[in-house]
Structure formats: C-alpha cells, structure tokens
Amino acid sequence: MKEKIREFLDSDLLEQYLLGTTTELESAQVERYLAMYPEVRETYEELQDNLEAYARLHAVKPPEGLRERILQSVKRERAGRSRFMRYAVAATITALFFAGASYFFWNQNQSLQQENALVNNKIRVLEADMKSQLEDVRNQFIVLNNPQTRKFMVNGNVKARELKAIAYVNPVKKLSYINVRNLPNLPVDKDYQMWAEVNGEMVNLGVLRDFGAKDKLLALPYGEKSISYITIEPKGGNSTPTVQNIVADFSY
Amino acid sequence: MSTLLEKHIVELLREGDEKAISLLYEHYGDTLYGVALKVVKDEELAQDVVQESFVKIWKKSDTYDPSKAKLFTWLFRITRNAAIDKLRSLSTKTDREIQIDVSDVYSVGVEGIQPELMDMRKHLRSIDPKYQEVLEALFFEGMTQQEASEELDIPLGTIKSRLKIGLRELKKIYAPAVLLACLILTMP
Numbered sequence: 001m002k003e004k005i006r007e008f009l010d011s012d013l014l015e016q017y018l019l020g021t022t023t024e025l026e027s028a029q030v031e032r033y034l035a036m037y038p039e040v041r042e043t044y045e046e047l048q049d050n051l052e053a054y055a056r057l058h059a060v061k062p063p064e065g066l067r068e069r070i071l072q073s074v075k076r077e078r079a080g081r082s083r084f085m086r087y088a089v090a091a092t093i094t095a096l097f098f099a100g101a102s103y104f105f106w107n108q109n110q111s112l113q114q115e116n117a118l119v120n121n122k123i124r125v126l127e128a129d130m131k132s133q134l135e136d137v138r139n140q141f142i143v144l145n146n147p148q149t150r151k152f153m154v155n156g157n158v159k160a161r162e163l164k165a166i167a168y169v170n171p172v173k174k175l176s177y178i179n180v181r182n183l184p185n186l187p188v189d190k191d192y193q194m195w196a197e198v199n200g201e202m203v204n205l206g207v208l209r210d211f212g213a214k215d216k217l218l219a220l221p222y223g224e225k226s227i228s229y230i231t232i233e234p235k236g237g238n239s240t241p242t243v244q245n246i247v248a249d250f251s252y
Numbered sequence: 253m254s255t256l257l258e259k260h261i262v263e264l265l266r267e268g269d270e271k272a273i274s275l276l277y278e279h280y281g282d283t284l285y286g287v288a289l290k291v292v293k294d295e296e297l298a299q300d301v302v303q304e305s306f307v308k309i310w311k312k313s314d315t316y317d318p319s320k321a322k323l324f325t326w327l328f329r330i331t332r333n334a335a336i337d338k339l340r341s342l343s344t345k346t347d348r349e350i351q352i353d354v355s356d357v358y359s360v361g362v363e364g365i366q367p368e369l370m371d372m373r374k375h376l377r378s379i380d381p382k383y384q385e386v387l388e389a390l391f392f393e394g395m396t397q398q399e400a401s402e403e404l405d406i407p408l409g410t411i412k413s414r415l416k417i418g419l420r421e422l423k424k425i426y427a428p429a430v431l432l433a434c435l436i437l438t439m440p
Contacts (some may be wrong), residue, residue, distance in 0.1 A: 012397065012412040015419065020329035021396070031320070045322075050422040052283075052324040054387065059282035060289055066299050067277050070306045074273050077307055 005037050014040070018047050140217045143168045143175050152250050156230075160184045160247040163230065167220070169252040176220040176252060178228065180208055186232065193233045195241045198223035207237040220252075227251045258323045265313035272313070273306060280324065284331045290392035291335035301338050305331040332391070383418030386411055 008014070016022045017030040033040045143149050149170040156163025162184040169176040183192055194205035198221045205220065208230070220228055231238075232245040257279065264272035281302070288301040308330050316326050389400040390411075397415070401408040 012415060015412075015415055016397075018325065019390070020333065047419055048322045048325045050419045051328060051391075052322070054391065054419075054422050055283050055287055055324070055328060058286040058290055058392075060286040061282055062285040062299060062302065063295070066285070066302060067274075067281065069299070070277060070303050071270070071273060073303055073307050074270060074310045077310055078268075078270070 005033075005039060008033055008040065009043060014044055014047060018044070018051060136219060139173075139175050139219070140177060142173055143170050143177050143217075146170050146173065148172045150252070152252060154178070154248050154250045156184070156248045157246070159232070159245070163248050165230075165248065167228070167250055167252060168217075169220075169222075174222040176222050176226075177217040178220055179217050180230075183208065189235045190232050191235050191237055192247070193231050193237045193241070194218065195229040195231065196221050196223075197227045197229075199226075202241065204237070204239070207233075225251065258318075262316065262318060262323060265310075265316065268313075273310060276309065276327070277306070280327055283324075284327060287328060287331050287392065288335045290388070291332065292338055297338055297342075298335070301331065301335045304338075305334045308334060379418065379421050383414050383421055386414040387418045387422075390415055 013022065013026055013030055014033075017027060022030060034044055149168050152167040152169070154163075154165040154167055155161075160183070162182055163180075164182040165178055165180040167176065167178045178194075186192065192208040194208055196203045196205055203221055205218070205228075208218075220226075228250055229241055229246050230248040231241045231243075232247060233242060257275075261272050261275050261279075264275065284305060285298060285302050288298040288305070289295065292298050292301055305327075309327060312330070316323070321329075385404060386400060386406075389395045389404060390397065393400075393403075395403060397408060397411050400406070401411045404411070406414070
C-alpha cells in the first residue's frame with residue numbers, strides 16, 4: 001500500500017491536478033487517492049499553499065481602472081442573467097398558453113368526434129329506414145302489378161257505412177296490402193285500429209290515422225285463411241280488439 | 253491562510269452577491285493579474301484576461317467545491333486557463349515571440365511591487381534556477397510538460413521531478429513570510 005502511495009506521489013498526477021490539466025479520468029483517480037490516503041491529502045494541501053505563495057510572489061498591482069471594468073462586466077453579466085429570467089418567465093407563460101390551447105382543441109375535437117358518431121348513427125338509421133321503405137314500395141309494386149293478385153273491396157258495416165277500403169292479396173308472393181280509402185269521422189277520444197288473425201293468432205297492426213294520403217298501402221301479415229278487422233277503440237289503440245266494435249272485416 | 257475570509261467570499265458567491273467580486277479583487281486581484289501577466293506578457297492583454305476570468309468566476313461560482321480545492325487554487329486555474337486561451341487565440345508563434353520580447357523590457361521595472369514580498373523575492377532567487385525555470389514554464393508560460401521539455405531541452409522525466417522538488421522547495425522561502433503576514437493580518 002505504502003508503495004502504491006509513493007508511486008502515485010512520484011508521478012506528476014497530483015501536480016497536474018493542482019493546475020487543472022488532468023483529464024477527467026485522471027482527476028477521478030487523484031480524487032480517489034485524496035479521499036483514501038491522508039498523506040496524499042497532506043501533500044496536496046502543501047502543494048496548494050506552495051502554489052498560492054509562489055503566485056503571490058509574482059503579484060503585480062493592476063492599473064486603477066481594472067477594478068471598475070470588472071465590476072461593470074459582472075453587473076452586465078448579472079443583468080443578462082435577469083434578462084434570461086425574464087425570457088424564462090415569458091417562455092413559461094407561452095408554454096402554459098399552448099398547454100391551455102391544446103386542451104381546448106383536444107376538448108373540441110373530442111366533442112366533434114362524439115357529434116360525428118351521432119351523425120353517423122343517424123345516417124345508418126336513415127339508411128335502414130329507407131331500405132325498408134324501398135322494400136315496401138317494391139313489394140307494393142309487385143302486388144299491384146302481379147296478375148295473380150286478388151283485389152277485395154272492403155265496406156264498413158252499420159257502424160261505419162262510409163268506410164271503404166281495397167285489399168290486395170297475392171298468394172304466390174305471399175304478400176297482402178290494404179288501402180283504406182275513406183273512414184267516417186270519430187269522436188276525438190276514439191281511434192280506428194287494424195287487426196289481422198293469421199294462423200289463429202291475433203296481430204295488432206296499429207292505429208289508422210292521418211288519412212290525408214289516401215293512396216297509402218298498409219302491409220298486412222300474410223297467412224292462409226287470414227281475417228283482417230277494423231275496430232273502433234279508445235284513443236291510442238287497444239291491446240286486444242273489442243269484438244262488438246268491429247266496423248269492417250274481410251278474409252283472404 | 254485566511255480560511256474565514258475564504259468561507260465568507262464563497263458564501264457571498266453562492267448567494268450571487270456582487271460584494272464577492274469586490275472582495276476577491278481586493279484579496280486576489282494583484283496575484284491573479286500577476287499570473288495573467290506572466291502568461292500573456294502584455295499589460296493590456298493581462299487586464300482582459302483578468303476581467304474575463306472574473307466574469308467566469310462569477311458565472312461558474314456554483315461549480316466551486318471547497319472540498320476539492322482551496323479558493324485560490326480554483327481562481328488560479330481559471331485565470332491561468334483564460335490566459336493560455338488568450339495566448340492561443342492570438343495564435344501565430346511570431347506574435348508570441350514579439351510579446352516575449354516586449355515583456356522582457358517591461359518586467360524589469362514592475363510598478364507596485366509589494367514591499368513585504370521583496371524579501372521573499374530575494375529568497376526566491378536562492379532557489380536553484382533550474383527549478384524556477386520549470387515552475388515558470390509550467391505555471392505561467394502555459395506550457396504542457398511535454399512542451400516545456402522541448403522548449404527547455406530537458407527530458408520529460410527531469411521536468412516532472414524538477415517541478416516536484418521546485419514546488420516543495422518553495423515552502424522554505426515562504427513559510428516565515430506567511431507566518432509574518434498572518435500575524436500582521438490578525439492584529440487588531
């Protein structure tokens with residue numbers, strides 16, 4: 001160990017470290033020795049004292065103005081530093097502003113995306129709606145145009161003499177439609193409701209309303225030996241037909 | 253030597269107090285100017301070097317680690333490096349030689365020699381010139397040991413050993429003076 005220290009002190013690493021001319025690696029080595037061995041530390045302290053003494057031997061009084069020059073340039077440096085601080089503050093504010101703006105735009109984007117999804121959904125619903133309507137119209141066309149279609153005239157009974165409807169039934173395509181041409185007026189608290197008994201089962205076809213469009217065809221569920229009824233029910237329709245209020249019926 | 257003062261200056265530097273610069277200039281200005289002058293050998297240049305060094309000292313004050321070096325050692329390194337950089341930036345060798353010529357004239361009659369150092373200077377002469385030559389070359393001329401070896405035509409190993417012995421010889425001459433200086437400084 002002693003030998004290692006002597007070897008180290010014999011090298012000029014410590015002197016070079018003193019002058020600040022060692023590489024980073026060498027500095028690290030010197031600092032390790034300084035930390036580990038008191039005699040190295042002692043030599044280093046001595047070298048530092050020597051250097052200071054030697055340098056002081058060469059001290060020269062500088063011209064008068066130098067002190068002022070130095071203080072001025074340090075002040076300028078300091079002003080530069082505080083200018084830097086101002087820039088830093090400005091930069092921070094700018095950064096915060098952009099962060100806020102980013103959040104705002106992100107938020108907006110998010111709500112636009114939601115809206116977009118909503119619109120897309122609506123379009124899909126509309127599309128499906130249109131398809132089914134188109135299908136309906138196509139079927140109507142088939143029924144009306146087909147030579148095998150049978151046409152029934154439906155008349156109202158005593159309770160509604162003015163009721164007139166035309167039913168179209170095509171057993172080949174298994175499609176049936178009814179066109180209600182005329183319905184007598186009802187008290188405001190009553191509605192006409194359409195029913196169909198298909199394969200022994202009563203199907204609610206809904207309330208007949210809004211007969212402004214007189215050429216509207218209403219699809220009927222198809223079945224062998226079905227019967228269709230129109231009844232008068234309380235406003236809004238009923239869940240089962242009221243038999244005594246049947247105003248028209250026809251079988252197909 | 254003046255560890256209390258050192259501590260005080262270091263504290264002021266840490267706090268970014270400009271008083272630190274005043275104190276540094278007061279206590280180390282002459283010495284650092286002397287170092288710069290030794291290296292660049294031109295009064296104007298030496299002043300620039302010292303000014304730049306103080307700005308560096310001010311800017312780098314947070315990098316100073318008292319556990320690694322005495323305050324003066326740190327100041328010396330900065331000033332010496334600044335002076336050497338200055339010389340290198342002036343580049344061409346001929347420039348440098350001209351400066352050396354000028355400085356020889358100048359260094360004979362230096363103004364403002366501190367009287368208390370006169371005695372030490374006399375002693376300095378008692379140190380074998382072969383050591384002084386190496387100390388000067390390495391400390392002030394900004395030479396690397398390799399350069400000094402070539403310039404002085406001395407083997408590199410000899411440069412190393414002379415630097416060591418020279419530095420240690422110094423102790424003999426300044427120790428009494430320092431003691432005296434300390435006594436004067438500590439007197440009320």
